[in-house]
Amino acid sequence: MKISTRFSDAIHLLAFIHIYKGKIPLTSENIASSIETSPVMVRKLMGELRKAGLIETKHGTPDPKLAKPTDKISLLDVYLAVERNKPLFEIDHKTNPQCIVGGNIQETLSEYYNQAEIAAKAKLNDTRLSDVIDTILVKQKEKEYLQKQQNYE
Amino acid sequence: MKISTRFSDAIHLLAFIHIYKGKIPLTSENIASSIETSPVMVRKLMGELRKAGLIETKHGTPDPKLAKPTDKISLLDVYLAVERNKPLFEIDHKTNPQCIVGGNIQETLSEYYNQAEIAAKAKLNDTRLSDVIDTILVKQKEKEYLQKQQNYE
DNA sequence: TTTATTTGTAATTTGTATAATTACAACTGA
């Protein structure tokens, strides 16, 4: 499976907008170079985030903004924006309906999978974009501190 | 993305063995026709389930058995057997390390993703193969009852 | 009001993970 990094990249994009707003021009080109993807992918993701009401953009103008404060955007909001209702656990929808197992496994698993999926989504809903940004900034400070230390050794 | 149904198919396979043991020969051919996949895929999955200690097979003999009672096998056991440590949420590992966001997002997200993943896996660990089999058999009975009803109408 | 820049989006190509297929040695049991 060619794995999808849309969810990760969308969070990256939102954090980037917040951290670099006013410091560098927020063109799809600049954002793409941080994610290391194509500007077109960035614009597509931004289109979906815009439709979900998470950012505001203006056609022709390289200046996207977050539509809400970072503590009012949860990771679940981002997930739903770019992955829609994509299941976390895939069910095999092509099983033999003539068989007791094949004829009932899909419905059965979808119930149990759903419970697990909701547990995961509840955690995503508890995590705010502000948490992610705070963690990024702390990790960055720690890195810078370690580098400074090394310079004096 | 070509989605993977290995997890679903592995549960299907185990339920099939339990329900049809002694009723029909448990050849990879017969199991495959219920899953609607190839016999080779079934034999591969069985190989992984065997290595994980969930089933016992004998080379050349079409007679796999569950290695434990169905209430001692959880969906998490099956997941780990066939998906190993495959992450539920994929992190983009190719981001620009020169950027504050690109340089810290991977570590950051892996922490939050892990929390969500553990919540989901805990639910899978709470669900036993016996639960799945019970649900399948109940659903089957319900179907048969409805069909009988229709015959008298 | 022209011109360079950018967004937004569609169409096409490319890369790659997964499943299906092919092939066959090794084992089993009648």
Add this chain to the structure above:
DNA sequence: TCAGTTGTAATTATACAAATTACAAATAAA
């Protein structure tokens, strides 16, 4: 012995995400 099966490797086919290409529409600055 021999037909049937498992276990596994190698190859091919398929499906889909990402990258690329292309361009109309909007913007901003000269």
